[in-house]
């Protein structure tokens with residue numbers, strides 16, 4: 747029995763030392779210019795979804811989706827988010843393949859998560875990825891406005907569509923039903 751327990755302790759110690767050694771000898775890859783494996787992507791997005799499911803408060807968006815607020819959300823998105831998540835002219839982000847994991851292209855391929863989920867991701871960021879925690883940089887109102895904008899992409903009023911078209915030369919109405927499966931980080935199905 748004693749030998750058995752010592753054996754277990756020894757095994758844990760060796761596993762720990764090997765892990766440290768791999769890191770210390772520079773064997774852990776640090777480059778971000780590659781795509782995570784399907785296995786890693788699946789594991790990480792399951793872990794993220796489970797953690798959010800547990801931690802994120804189920805709150806409703808206190809900011810009404812009026813034209814004015816959605817246009818404000820569009821501006822906040824353009825200034826803070828489009829560099830990673832894609833611009834409103836429907837071009838993928840220049841950084842699409844430069845982050846590990848890659849940022850989802852949310853204009854080309856809109857997210858279908860509930861608003862409390864988007865808000866939590868925006869507010870607290872996603873650790874070990876390029877997604878910043880915006881609660882240090884944007885007001886609560888502005889985080890809700892950009893949340894509202896992202897969750898209304900396929901149901902914008904003609905007024906908001908027109909503003910979009912005037913500013914960026916195209917609008918969601920002209921891209922409806924297009925498939926862009928090759929873009930984006932992880933997908934929820």
Ligand code: HEC
Pocket residue numbers: 794822823826827828829830831845847848849850857859863864865867868872875876877878880892893931932
């Ligand atoms: C520096 C790059 C970068 C910027 C800027 C950025 N993001 Fe992200 N964002 C990411 C990455 C990378 C992920 C993917 C994280 C992952 O794979 O879990 C992400 C994930 C997200 C998600 C979660 C998607 C999901 O599937 O749950 C939301 C929502 C989001 N971002 C919104 C925003 C908003 C809104 C802004 C601007 C206020 C923004 N992001 C700015 C890199 C960025």
